[in-house]
Amino acid sequence: MRSRNPCFLWVIGSLFMCLPILIYLASRTKVIHQSKDKEGERDHHAFDIKYIEFFSVRPSQLVYLDKKGYRLALDSSDESNYIEAKSGVIDKTSENFDAKSNSSNDSSQARFVSNDSFMNAYEENEAKGDAERDESIDYNMGWEEVQEEPKRIPCASKRPFVNLVLLRTHRTGSGTLANILYRYGDLNGLDFALPKQKSYDFYWPLHFNPSYVDKKYLNSTAPNLLINARYSPDTIPSFMPEDSYYIAIIRKPTSHFESVFYGYQIDDLLGMNNYSDPFDAFLTKPKQYLLQYLHQEPRFDININMVKNGQTFDLGLQHKYYNDPVMIKKHISDLAEKINLVLLMEYFDESLVLLKRELCWDLDDVVYFKLNQRSPEYKETNITDQQQMRIDEWNNADVALYDFFNKTFWNKISAQDQTFYQEVDKLRAKVRSLEKECIHSLETNRDTGEVEIRLNEHTIPDMSRYLCEKMTLKEESYISYLRKKYNLKFKDYNERLRNWFYEKLNKTRLDL
Ligand SMILES: *[C@@H]1O[C@H](CO)[C@@H](O)[C@H](O)[C@H]1NC(C)=O
Ligand SMILES: *[C@@H]1O[C@H](CO)[C@@H](O)[C@H](O)[C@H]1NC(C)=O
Ligand SMILES: *[C@@H]1O[C@H](CO)[C@@H](O)[C@H](O)[C@H]1NC(C)=O
Ligand SMILES: *[C@@H]1O[C@H](CO)[C@@H](O)[C@H](O)[C@H]1NC(C)=O
Ligand SMILES: *[C@@H]1O[C@H](CO)[C@@H](O)[C@H](O)[C@H]1NC(C)=O
Ligand SMILES: *[C@@H]1O[C@H](CO)[C@@H](O)[C@H](O)[C@H]1NC(C)=O
Ligand SMILES: *[C@@H]1O[C@H](CO)[C@@H](O)[C@H](O)[C@H]1NC(C)=O
Ligand SMILES: *[C@@H]1O[C@H](CO)[C@@H](O)[C@H](O)[C@H]1NC(C)=O
Secondary structure (H helix, E strand, C coil): CCCCCHHHCCCHHHHHHHCCEEEEEECCHHHHHHCCCCCCCCCCCCCCCCCCEEECCCCCCEEEEECCCCEEEEECCCCCCEEEECCEEEECCCCCCCCCCCCCCCCCCCCEECCCHHHHHHHHHHHHHHHCCCCCCCCCCCCCCCCCCCCCCCCCCCCCCCCEEEECCCCCCHHHHHHHHHHHHHHCCCCEECECCCCCCCCCCCCCCHHHECHHHCCCCCCCEEEEECCCCCHHHHHCCCCCEEEEEECCHHHHHHHHHHHCCHHHHCCCCCCCCHHHHHHHCHHHHHHHHHHHCCCCCHHHHHCCCHHHHHCCCCHHHCCCHHHHHHHHHHHHHHCCEEEEHHHHHHHHHHHHHHHCCCHHHHCCCCCCCECHHHCCCCCCHHHHHHHHHHCHHHHHHHHHHHHHHHHHHHCCCCCHHHHHHHHHHHHHHHHHHHEEEEEECCCCCEEEEEECCCCCCHHHHHHHHHHCCCHHHHHHHHHHHHHHHHCCHHHHHHHHHHHHHHHHHHHC
C-alpha cells in the first residue's frame, strides 16, 4: 500500500556514496578495554589510522560503516586479504593492529587506512571524542556489559534461524517488525528478496509472485529474507528455502479498523467529509456506503481492501468468502499450519521476546523504535460499546482470526519458563535507554498524522548512532540502503575500488 507521505524517500543513497567509511572492528570489548595505547612500540608504517571503532555485539565480525554509521559491508570472505570500500581499506595482511591496541590478535585484526577529505572533515567534528576515547568510554551501545560470548537464553532451536518470511499486514506494527528483520539480515550479511522499483511490498494487493523480486541481488540462490509479501500459500514456499520461518503480526479488529478508517482517510474516499461523525455514520450502514462507492467509482482505491476484514485480506482470504464461516475457519487453520508465529501488536514486547526465543536470536536483535505510529490527536480514542460491536460484526473474519491467534499466542507464552518476563523487562529497558540516548523529539507530520522520530544531532555516541539511525529507517529507505550495499559489494565496483585502493596505497607509500 502506498503511503501518502512523499517524504518517505529519504535520500540516504547520496550520503552513502559520498561519505567515508568508518570501521568497526569486531572484537571482544573486554580485551579492548584492557589494552592501552602502545603506539610506538610497533611499526605502524605510514598508515594514518584515522578512525577505528569496536563493534562487539557479535564477536569476530568486521563491520564497515560510513560516516553516518550505515553499514557498508560485512567481512565474511577469506579469499582476499583486503576489503575495499568507498574510501578506506582494511588490510588484514599486516601483523600490526591499530594504534590503540596490540592485544587483540584474533583473525579479525585489521587496520584502516584512509585520508580523504570527507574523513578529514569528519574528524574535525569528532576530534574531541577521539582524543578522549579510553576505556571509560562505552563501546557497547550503552547497554549492559557484554559477555565474551552473547549469552543465549533458552531458545527453541539450537542455532539462529536465518530464513524468514514476514507476511504483509497493514497498520499492525509490521513496519517496526520489518525494520527489525532488515537490521538482522543486514548485520548478518543475509540475502534479501528486494522488490523491483517503486514497491516495497511487492505490488500489494497482488499475491506474492517471484517475478516481483529483483533477481540481480540474489546471485541465483534463494534469498534468506522475504519481507512484506502478501500471503500466498503456493508461490512463497516455492520461492523461499524450505526451512523458512513464517511470521505475521495482527491486532485487535476494533483498533485495526479505527486505524484503517482514519489512517487511510476512508471518510474522504467514501465522500463522507460533510458528516459530523463519519466514523459513526459509516458503522451504521457500512455495506451501503461501500457499495455506493464501488458503484460510483470506475477505479477504486486499493486501500478500500482494508475497510472490511483487512487483516484476513492481507493474509490471503478473498472477499467472496467474507460471509462464509466455513471457508473463514478453513483459511485460518491453513494459516495456522503455515505461519510459525503470529505476533500481537498489543503485546509487542512479549511478541518480540517470543520471536527472539523461537529464532534463537539475541535480545539486542529485537530492539526497536515504533515506526509509522499515528499521533494521538489523529486517533479516535473514544469508541463506544455500540461502535465496537458494529466493528466486530462488520469485520467478522478478522474477529475469528484474532480469536484464534490470540489463543495460540498465549499458549506459547504459557509454555515459556519463568525468565520470560525478565527478558521482556530487559528488552523494555534497552529500548528506553536507546530512546533516551538517541531520540531528540517526536514530531507529528501534518500530512500523514504520523509521528516522526527526530534523532539527536550531535550527542549520540557513534555506536548508538549507527544503530539508532538504522532503527528509524522505514521500508523504502532500508531497501534503498540495501541496494546500495549490495551494489557496492557485488558489482563491478570491485575493480574500481581495487584500483582506488592501490592508488591510495601507492600514494601513501610514496609519501613515506
Ligand atoms: C603489547 O605488546 C607488548 C610487547 O609488544 C607486550 O609487552 C604487552 O604485554 C602487550 N599488551 C597486551 C595487553 O597484550
Ligand atoms: C593471541 O593468540 C594466541 C594464540 O591463538 C592466544 O593464546 C592468546 O591468548 C592471544 N592473545 C590475545 C591477547 O588475544
Ligand atoms: C592527508 O590529508 C591531509 C589533509 O588533506 C594532507 O595534508 C596529507 O598530505 C594527506 N596525507 C596522505 C598520506 O594522503
Ligand atoms: C453530504 O453531501 C451529500 C452530497 O453532497 C448529501 O447527499 C448528503 O446528504 C450530505 N450528508 C450530510 C450528513 O449532510
Ligand atoms: C466518549 O463518548 C461517550 C458517549 O458518546 C461520551 O459520553 C464521553 O464523554 C466521551 N468521552 C470522551 C473523552 O470524549
Ligand atoms: C486473548 O486471550 C487472553 C488469554 O486467553 C484473554 O484474556 C483475552 O481476553 C483474549 N483477548 C481477546 C481480544 O480475545
Ligand atoms: C555468486 O555465486 C557464485 C557461485 O557460488 C560465486 O562464485 C560468486 O562469487 C557469487 N557472486 C557474488 C557477487 O556473490
Ligand atoms: C601501485 O604500485 C604498483 C607497483 O608498486 C603498480 O604495479 C600499480 O600499478 C600501482 N597502482 C596504481 C593504481 O597506481
